[in-house]
Amino acid sequence: MSMILINGYFLCRRLTGIERYAYEITLRLDKIISSGEISIIIPSDFKNIPPYKNLTIIKYKKKIPHILWQMVTLQFFLLTHRQYTILEFGNTCLPLAPGIVFLHDIYCEFFPEDFVSFRDKVIRLYNRWQYRLIAKRAKKIGTVSYFSKNQIAQTYHITPERITVIYSSWNHFLxxxxxxxxxxxxxxxxxxxxxxxxxxxxxxxxxxxxxxxxxxxxxxxxxxxxxxxxxxxxxxxxxxxxxxxxxxxxxxxxxxxxxxxxxxxxxxxxxxxxxxxxxxxxxxxxxxxxxxxxxxxxxxxxxxxxxxxxxxxxxxxxxxxxxxxxxxxxxxxxxxxxxxxxxxxxxxxxxxxx
CATH class of the missing domain: 3.40.50.2000 (Glycogen Phosphorylase B;)
Structure with missing residues (x-):
């Protein structure tokens, strides 16, 4: 039986836009699911885990740089645990184990002049590859506005029905x-x-x-x-x-x-x-x-x-x-x-x- 596995690496990063979105939605998802229904995978040495009650926490390997976690550690885990479908909140898709992916925007496609240094150009190249991979292989795509939905559908020539708009929020400020x-x-x-x-x-x-x-x-x-x-x-x-x-x-x-x-x-x-x-x-x-x-x-x-x-x-x-x-x-x-x-x-x- 297929199960959902949330990529919990966002917990290791500072809570800016995408990480905040993942953090807050995961907290609330934990409250509406049954115990053991969904799992979350987190680096084994990460300590500040939120007080999840129903999410099953899988601690796996130690924290390494994000791209290596994505393309090596997490990829290997999913290839050896075929029962899981990954849920990615952060604009990334695993080439050999695509799942549900949130693609918040496709900025790198439209402003090449913003990427000047060699490092910036490499980042843009990687992001554009990920965008295309998500469009081609993700089982479902989530995004945060109809503006982004329309851009993704038109740019990558995919049916809009594959893309679901789920807005962000401000409730954490309460x-x-x-x-x-x-x-x-x-x-x-x-x-x-x-x-x-x-x-x-x-x-x-x-x-x-x-x-x-x-x-x-x-x-x-x-x-x-x-x-x-x-x-x-x-x-x-x-x-x-x-x-x-x-x-x-x-x-x-x-x-x-x-x-x-x-x-x-x-x-x-x-x-x-x-x-x-x-x-x-x-x-x-x-x-x-x-x-x-x-x-x-x-x-x-x-x-x-x-x-x-x-x-x-x-x-x-x-x-x-x-x-x-x-x-x-x-x-x-x-x-x-x-x-x-x-x-x-x-x-x-x-x-x-x-």
């Missing part, structure tokens, strides 16, 4: 208590009305938009947090010496991020490519106004609850933009639920097992 000590560390944020942005130095996150806007509008203040961002002033970035109205905060935990979202003038996501766009949804749940790019999935996800900017044009007055009326986020917040997402994943699992 259990986060805001940590206002961040304002003790950065008192300048209490002295200025500030716009807040959360992301990384990945080109698609488009921090350049914020830099260019800040250059043109020295009276506007920006705080930017995220992975790969050093805790430093912006003058060390992109040769904009002397630019004092952007503060790079580096990585912050959810509690500090929530405090900043609660107190910011508005949350900004100028990204020109997103499969879903989780952080502005989190900001909406904190009561913040949000400004997002009119690009990719973002109009689908936010509808009339957000203010929109052109991700390639900084000739806009944000103060004027924020005066434009938007709809209450109440319906949007109801729409995106990890509990509902887990039910949809469970339904997808049962379809594959049948």
């Amino acid at each position: 259990s986060v208590k805001a940590d206002y000590s961040v304002f003790d560390t950065y008192p300048v944020l209490l002295e200025n009305e500030f716009y807040f942005s959360l992301g990384s130095l990945s080109k698609r996150k488009n921090i350049r938009w914020i830099i260019e806007y800040a250059v043109k509008n020295p009276d506007s203040y920006f705080a930017v947090s995220g992975t790969s961002l050093p805790t430093t002033q912006i003058e060390n970035l992109d040769n904009n010496a002397g630019l004092k109205n952007i503060l790079l905060l580096g990585y912050l935990d959810d509690a500090k991020v929530k405090a900043l979202m609660e107190k910011c003038k508005a949350f900004i996501l100028p990204s020109y490519y997103e499969g879903f766009g989780l952080t502005p949804v989190e900001a909406l749940s904190c009561g913040a106004q949000v400004i997002v790019a009119r690009a990719a999935s973002l109009p689908e996800i936010f509808g009339n609850t957000a203010h929109y900017i052109d991700p390639f044009d900084t000739d806009v007055d944000l103060n004027v933009l924020l005066k434009e009326p938007v709809e209450s986020p109440e319906e949007i917040l109801k729409k995106y639920s990890y509990d509902e997402a887990a039910k949809q994943v469970y339904k997808l699992i049962k379809e594959v097992l049948r």
Whole structure:
């Protein structure tokens, strides 16, 4: 009898977008399945396992780099345990043991100019191979927006019926208590009305938009947090010496991020490519106004609850933009639920097992 095995390597990684999605849905899936119905495989030396009650935990080998775990360790396990069908949350498909795969977006197909260094080009090549492998071999494909579903179907010429849209959510923020000590560390944020942005130095996150806007509008203040961002002033970035109205905060935990979202003038996501766009949804749940790019999935996800900017044009007055009326986020917040997402994943699992 075939059984589902979740690739639990996401537990070994920092909880950013894809890992957060996998973590939260797996927690809720554990609550709605019967004991022993689904298994999760985790490196044997990983200690911080969530308190699963019904998922069967399989500890196997020690943690090794992600690509080796995928292509060697996990591949070998599945070839020697044929009863399992793998459930992958993170854009990866095993060539010899394909299963249910979540493909959140296919960014690497559309912006080759964003991949400049040799390392970046290798990453793009690997990701494009994985995208194609998923499209060709996955038993079922999950994704996080109809924008992504349509792009995947059209790009790889596959039937849309193979792809199921299961949205991400913000519910994890309900259990986060805001940590206002961040304002003790950065008192300048209490002295200025500030716009807040959360992301990384990945080109698609488009921090350049914020830099260019800040250059043109020295009276506007920006705080930017995220992975790969050093805790430093912006003058060390992109040769904009002397630019004092952007503060790079580096990585912050959810509690500090929530405090900043609660107190910011508005949350900004100028990204020109997103499969879903989780952080502005989190900001909406904190009561913040949000400004997002009119690009990719973002109009689908936010509808009339957000203010929109052109991700390639900084000739806009944000103060004027924020005066434009938007709809209450109440319906949007109801729409995106990890509990509902887990039910949809469970339904997808049962379809594959049948």
